[in-house]
Amino acid sequence: xxxxxxxxxxxxxxxxxxxxxxxxxxxxxxxxxxxxxxxxxxxxxxxxxxxxxxxxxxxxxxxxxxxxxxxxxxxxxxxxxxxxxxxxxxxxxxxxxxxxxxxxxxxxxxxxxxxxxxxxxxxxxxxxxxxxxxxxxxxxxxxxxxxxxxxxxxxxxxxxxxxxxxxxxxxxxxxxxxxxxxxxxxxxxxxxxxxxxxxxxxxxxxxxxxxxxxxxxxxxxxxxxxxxxxxxxxxxxxxxxxxxxxxxxxxxxxxxxxxxxxxxxxxxxxxxxxxxxxxxxxxxxxxxxxxxxxxxxxxxxxxxxxxxxxxxxxxxxxxxxxxxxx
Numbered sequence: 001x002x003x004x005x006x007x008x009x010x011x012x013x014x015x016x017x018x019x020x021x022x023x024x025x026x027x028x029x030x031x032x033x034x035x036x037x038x039x040x041x042x043x044x045x046x047x048x049x050x051x052x053x054x055x056x057x058x059x060x061x062x063x064x065x066x067x068x069x070x071x072x073x074x075x076x077x078x079x080x081x082x083x084x085x086x087x088x089x090x091x092x093x094x095x096x097x098x099x100x101x102x103x104x105x106x107x108x109x110x111x112x113x114x115x116x117x118x119x120x121x122x123x124x125x126x127x128x129x130x131x132x133x134x135x136x137x138x139x140x141x142x143x144x145x146x147x148x149x150x151x152x153x154x155x156x157x158x159x160x161x162x163x164x165x166x167x168x169x170x171x172x173x174x175x176x177x178x179x180x181x182x183x184x185x186x187x188x189x190x191x192x193x194x195x196x197x198x199x200x201x202x203x204x205x206x207x208x209x210x211x212x213x214x215x216x217x218x219x220x221x222x223x224x225x226x227x228x229x230x231x232x233x234x235x236x237x238x239x240x241x242x243x244x245x246x247x248x249x250x251x252x253x254x255x256x257x258x259x260x261x262x263x264x265x266x267x268x269x270x271x272x273x274x275x276x277x278x279x280x281x282x283x284x285x286x287x288x289x290x291x292x293x294x295x296x297x298x299x300x301x302x303x304x305x306x307x308x309x310x311x312x313x314x315x316x317x318x319x320x321x322x323x324x325x326x
Contacts, residue, residue: 007203010073011210018214025055030107032056057106059231063099066211083200087135102229129158144325162240169236171263175289176221177304182311184209189315194246201245221300254318258311262288
């Protein structure tokens with residue numbers, strides 16, 4: 001069998017398994033407790049009533065299917081297994097750990113604080129950056145320019161990339177279908193643009209995209225299940241890994257512009273408010289999908305489709321730039 005056929009079979013198996021396992025979610029999975037904000041008087045206001053009580057944390061099932069199917073299918077075949085080494089399984093372990101930390105937060109009676117989650121994400125990001133520099137050169141392409149980044153500086157930048165990707169992706173997972181649809185488009189775009197460079201990691205992206213596509217069958221509005229932090233944080237790690245393995249890490253900015261705009265600006269606003277006591281974009285609610293939903297009264301499907309179209313546009317722009325600049 002050709003490597004492409006093996007990847008296609010793996011993706012199909014992952015899709016069917018996810019579809020079947022999420023049809024009747026396991027009873028041990030937690031239920032969403034709703035989303036609240038605090039107004040200026042200190043009162044808690046529920047802002048996402050539709051998600052309250054739904055099964056969440058199904059990212060646990062999604063990521064396990066993705067990692068197990070990828071490992072079992074890619075290890076035995078001569079056409080692929082030469083690419084599956086210690087580095088590959090190190091990332092598999094790190095994505096599993098990222099999923100577990102997200103799931104434990106999903107299942108906790110009281111959600112973990114920002115500090116705890118931030119530290120855990122940072123530890124995993126550092127581990128991912130170290131694994132990368134131990135197995136790859138730190139030469140990068142920047143829209144046609146090629147240069148070497150010192151190892152220590154690359155580790156710092158890679159940690160920032162992984163940590164940022166995990167958190168902006170997580171922040172964008174607040175509307176049915178949004179995070180899943182955008183991440184599927186982005187993973188397939190990475191595969192199309194950088195398939196030769198990515199190698200086995202392009203295969204990983206395809207399998208993960210098919211898993212998420214199966215999840216969208218139950219997450220499109222009105223959703224029946226939610227991936228929770230277990231899914232969104234792992235997706236963020238995967239997107240950062242694809243950017244680094246493509247040898248064009250800076251394409252993460254245009255390729256993930258939707259996530260950076262939707263969730264990243266909210267993180268920036270919060271950081272500036274806490275450090276400098278300056279309220280940026282005070283008339284805009286973040287994540288931006290909340291602004292569209294609450295302030296502009298957009299429907300949930302319209303929001304998801306809007307961001308999906310934006311992702312397609314920026315993926316095409318990225319592909320054209322890479323093709324032209326080399």
